[in-house]
Amino acid sequence: xxASNHVSTAKLLLAFLLINVLxxxxxxxxxxxxxxxxxxxxxxxxxxxxxxxxxxxDLQSWCSKSxxxxxxxxxxxxxxxxxxxxWIEVDFLENHMLAGIVTWGRAKTGSYWNQFDQYVTSFHLxxxxxxxxxxxxxxxxxxxxxxxxxTNRHDAILNAFSEMLLARKVRLYPFTCYGRATLxxxxxxxxxxxxxxxxxxxxxxxxxxxxxxPRKCFRWSRIPIRMQWSGFRTRKNETRLSLHGxxxxxxxxxxxxxxxxxxxxxxxxxxxxxxxxxxxxxxxGQCQVLCRMRESQVGQPINxxxxxxxxxxxxxxxxxxxxxxxxxxxxxTLINDWPSFFEQIRDIY
Ligand SMILES: *[C@@H]1O[C@H](CO)[C@@H](O)[C@H](O)[C@H]1NC(C)=O
Ligand SMILES: *[C@@H]1O[C@H](CO)[C@@H](O)[C@H](O)[C@H]1NC(C)=O
Ligand SMILES: *[C@@H]1O[C@H](CO)[C@@H](O)[C@H](O)[C@H]1NC(C)=O
Ligand SMILES: *[C@@H]1O[C@H](CO)[C@@H](O)[C@H](O)[C@H]1NC(C)=O
Ligand SMILES: *[C@@H]1O[C@H](CO)[C@@H](O)[C@H](O)[C@H]1NC(C)=O
Numbered sequence: 001x002x003a004s005n006h007v008s009t010a011k012l013l014l015a016f017l018l019i020n021v022l023x024x025x026x027x028x029x030x031x032x033x034x035x036x037x038x039x040x041x042x043x044x045x046x047x048x049x050x051x052x053x054x055x056x057x058d059l060q061s062w063c064s065k066s067x068x069x070x071x072x073x074x075x076x077x078x079x080x081x082x083x084x085x086x087w088i089e090v091d092f093l094e095n096h097m098l099a100g101i102v103t104w105g106r107a108k109t110g111s112y113w114n115q116f117d118q119y120v121t122s123f124h125l126x127x128x129x130x131x132x133x134x135x136x137x138x139x140x141x142x143x144x145x146x147x148x149x150x151t152n153r154h155d156a157i158l159n160a161f162s163e164m165l166l167a168r169k170v171r172l173y174p175f176t177c178y179g180r181a182t183l184x185x186x187x188x189x190x191x192x193x194x195x196x197x198x199x200x201x202x203x204x205x206x207x208x209x210x211x212x213x214p215r216k217c218f219r220w221s222r223i224p225i226r227m228q229w230s231g232f233r234t235r236k237n238e239t240r241l242s243l244h245g246x247x248x249x250x251x252x253x254x255x256x257x258x259x260x261x262x263x264x265x266x267x268x269x270x271x272x273x274x275x276x277x278x279x280x281x282x283x284x285g286q287c288q289v290l291c292r293m294r295e296s297q298v299g300q301p302i303n304x305x306x307x308x309x310x311x312x313x314x315x316x317x318x319x320x321x322x323x324x325x326x327x328x329x330x331x332x333t334l335i336n337d338w339p340s341f342f343e344q345i346r347d348i349y
C-alpha cells in the first residue's frame with residue numbers, strides 16, 4: 001500500500017475520533033459548524049414518542065415529519081387557553097449539535113383537510129444530553145424561552161437558537177395553539193465541523209483544542225505547540241482569536257498565528273503566511289490575537305497556523321474565535337422556500 005494511503009486512512013480515523021470527542025463533550029461552542037442537515041425527516045418511527053396522540057393513525061408522533069400530516073396531541077380543548085403537560089419527544093440516539101427548530105401546522109392532506117386549520121402558536125423545549133437523566137429547559141438569560149411559532153398551518157417558521165444546543169433527546173411542549181395542537185417539526189443539525197488540530201509530529205495525535213473543557217488542558221513535553229486550523233471561516237473582515245492556557249507569554253516571540261496566503265508565485269510545496277498581530281493578554285488572562293482577512297478571504301475557507309513557544313509549564317487548553325457562522329439571526333424567521341433554504345445551509349460560509 002502506498003504511503004499516502006496510510007496517511008489518509010490515519011486522517012479519516014483521526015477525524016472520526018475527533019468527532020466523537022466533540023459530540024461527547026458539552027462545551028461545544030468552540031467549534032465552527034460549517035454544514036447543516038435536517039434531522040427529523042430521516043428518523044425511524046420508534047424515535048418519536050408523545051404524551052399521547054389522537055386516535056387517527058395519520059396523527060401519531062411519527063407523523064410529525066414535514067412531509068406527513070402532523071402530530072395531534074390528545075388535548076381535546078380548542079386552544080382557547082394555554083395548555084400544559086402535552087409533549088412530543090424525539091430521540092436522535094446520540095448527541096447532536098442543533099442550530100434551530102422549524103415548525104409547521106397540520107398539512108393539507110386527507111379528504112377533509114380544509115376542516116382542520118390547526119397549528120401550534122408557541123412552545124417551549126426541554127432537552128437531554130446523552131447519558132444524563134436530567135431534562136433541561138432551553139433558556140436564554142436564565143429564563144425558559146417561549147418560542148413564538150406558527151400563525152397559519154402552512155408556513156415554515158424557523159426559530160434559530162442563540163447558541164448551539166447539544167442534545168440527544170428534545171421534547172417540545174405546545175403552550176398555545178390554534179384549532180388543535182397539531183404540528184410538524186424539523187431540527188437543523190450540524191453535520192460538518194472545522195476545528196484546530198494539534199500537529200501530529202509534535203504532540204500526541206488525536207487532540208483537538210475544540211469542544212474541550214478549558215479546565216482540562218493539554219501539556220506538551222515538546223515545545224513549541226503547533227496547531228493547524230484548516231478551513232476556518234468567517235463572514236467578517238477580522239477575527240479575534242483567544243488562546244486559553246497556562247504559562248503562555250502573550251507576545252510576538254512566543255505566540256505566532258499565521259493565515260495561509262493564496263500565493264500564485266510560490267513554489268509547489270511552499271506555504272506563506274500573513275501574520276496576525278498579537279494584542280496581548282486580556283483581563284481574564286486569555287492571549288488575544290487579531291487576524292485581519294483580505295477581502296478575498298472573507299467567507300472563504302482559510303488555513304490558520306498557530307504556534308506557542310514557552311517552557312515545560314506551557315499549556316494550551318482551548319482556542320475561541322468570535323467568528324459566528326449561525327444559520328441566520330437568532331430568533332424567529334419565516335422560511336419562504338424550505339428546500340432551497342436547505343441547499344443554502346448545507347455549506348455555510
Ligand atoms: C418523507 O421524506 C422521507 C425522506 O426523504 C422519505 O423517506 C419518506 O418516504 C417521505 N414520506 C412521505 C410520506 O412522503
Ligand atoms: C421548564 O420551563 C417550564 C415553563 O417555565 C416549566 O413549567 C418546567 O417545569 C421547566 N422544566 C424544567 C425541567 O425545569
Ligand atoms: C437576553 O439578553 C440579551 C442581551 O441583554 C438581549 O439582547 C436578549 O433580547 C435577551 N433575550 C431574551 C429572550 O430576553
Ligand atoms: C471591515 O468591515 C467594516 C464593517 O463591516 C468596515 O467598516 C471596515 O472598513 C472594513 N475594513 C477593511 C480593512 O476592509
Ligand atoms: C488566488 O488568487 C488568484 C489570483 O489573485 C485568484 O484568481 C484565485 O481565485 C485565488 N484563489 C483562492 C482560493 O482564493
